[in-house]
Amino acid sequence: MTFHSMWAELLPVGRSSASGGYRRYAWTGADTDCRTWFREQAEARGLTYEVDRNGNQWAWLGDPAAGDAVVTGSHLDSVPDGGAFDGPLGVVSSFAALDELRARDVTFTKPLALVNFGDEEGARFGLACVGSRLTAGRLTAEQAHRLTDGEGITLPQAMEAAGHDPDAIGADPERLARIGAFVELHVEQGRALDLSGDRVGLASAIWPHGRWRFDFRGEANHAGTTRLDDRRDPMLPYAETVLAARREARLAGAVATFGKISVEPNGVNAIPSLVRGWLDSRAADQATLDTVVAGVEQAARAYAEGHGIDLDVVRESFTPVVEFDHALRDELARILGSDTDLKVPVLGTGAGHDAGILSGTVPTAMLFVRNPTGVSHSPAEFAAEDDCVAGVHALADVLEGLACR
Numbered sequence: 001m002t003f004h005s006m007w008a009e010l011l012p013v014g015r016s017s018a019s020g021g022y023r024r025y026a027w028t029g030a031d032t033d034c035r036t037w038f039r040e041q042a043e044a045r046g047l048t049y050e051v052d053r054n055g056n057q058w059a060w061l062g063d064p065a066a067g068d069a070v071v072t073g074s075h076l077d078s079v080p081d082g083g084a085f086d087g088p089l090g091v092v093s094s095f096a097a098l099d100e101l102r103a104r105d106v107t108f109t110k111p112l113a114l115v116n117f118g119d120e121e122g123a124r125f126g127l128a129c130v131g132s133r134l135t136a137g138r139l140t141a142e143q144a145h146r147l148t149d150g151e152g153i154t155l156p157q158a159m160e161a162a163g164h165d166p167d168a169i170g171a172d173p174e175r176l177a178r179i180g181a182f183v184e185l186h187v188e189q190g191r192a193l194d195l196s197g198d199r200v201g202l203a204s205a206i207w208p209h210g211r212w213r214f215d216f217r218g219e220a221n222h223a224g225t226t227r228l229d230d231r232r233d234p235m236l237p238y239a240e241t242v243l244a245a246r247r248e249a250r251l252a253g254a255v256a257t258f259g260k261i262s263v264e265p266n267g268v269n270a271i272p273s274l275v276r277g278w279l280d281s282r283a284a285d286q287a288t289l290d291t292v293v294a295g296v297e298q299a300a301r302a303y304a305e306g307h308g309i310d311l312d313v314v315r316e317s318f319t320p321v322v323e324f325d326h327a328l329r330d331e332l333a334r335i336l337g338s339d340t341d342l343k344v345p346v347l348g349t350g351a352g353h354d355a356g357i358l359s360g361t362v363p364t365a366m367l368f369v370r371n372p373t374g375v376s377h378s379p380a381e382f383a384a385e386d387d388c389v390a391g392v393h394a395l396a397d398v399l400e401g402l403a404c405r
């Protein structure tokens, strides 16, 4: 099967006719259909198919027990109304790259595996990368058993309904110990490649990122009868803080977003008593991120004071920088650089991936394919077929360089 025909086959699975976006949530019917597609692709190629204890799907060429395996793949699930490329591009490209290597008649000296990690987006149970986190021991079975979806269905119940034994889940160090390198190909979730004019890029790192909650507390009062001078309106310093976040991020070359807000009493004719805003900020390195967040907080405190408002700032989550394996990245750059048509810029990303989870245990690298608009997690997410095919060639070159020498 060509990249084109595989892509066309997977395209309608789990797509909403109303939004045009994908609703492939973990352990639902759409997810099961995607997983069936993966199994059929594996079997059609004579690969050894298996599902690990955490529900991740594997397709092996060669003996896994031989060790030092080269693994590639991504995920097939989606965010609510997600695009077609985030995840599936990496999985489809894995099969297409294997087909290309067979057409090149290469000899594999190491086992090769293609993988579909389960529940990467966390759309249903609220935690991303559940399949890889469990495998890497970054999420315990007890923690996973407590995950619940919006309808009160627990992860074990959902797994069981889809035919997977939830009692089997947990860390899988033996499996990871057999992997010598993991390479994930992914659509770029930004415009760096579009701006540089390259089809394919290499990941340097996943940016450190975090979420901070800003609670601005003032005094509720009547929107019609309270003189402006008498108000303690927390919306005002909040609004100024949103602008400060933009300014600080721009100065530092980082990103900062207030994308969620909650207001009390949330009445159109009431001055708020509380405005709670959540800041998401990411930067290429820790020092820059610290500078941005400190700058936003300092500005917020000054604005709050100016309006007679109390402010609390709470860090709700934080993920440090993930540096991909330097030796593996250099190896990939060398492999891809020998193809003179293909420049390979190295870029960081602000998005999380299974590759980031595994990078703590296994030498890991990522390839990005150009996304002309940079839009992701939306039905408008796109990559041109020429670029996808260039990604397949690059992945095939990488796999040949890693697994055939």
Ligand SMILES: [Zn+2]
Residues within 6 Å of the ligand: 075, 086, 087, 120, 186, 353
């Ligand atoms: Zn993804």
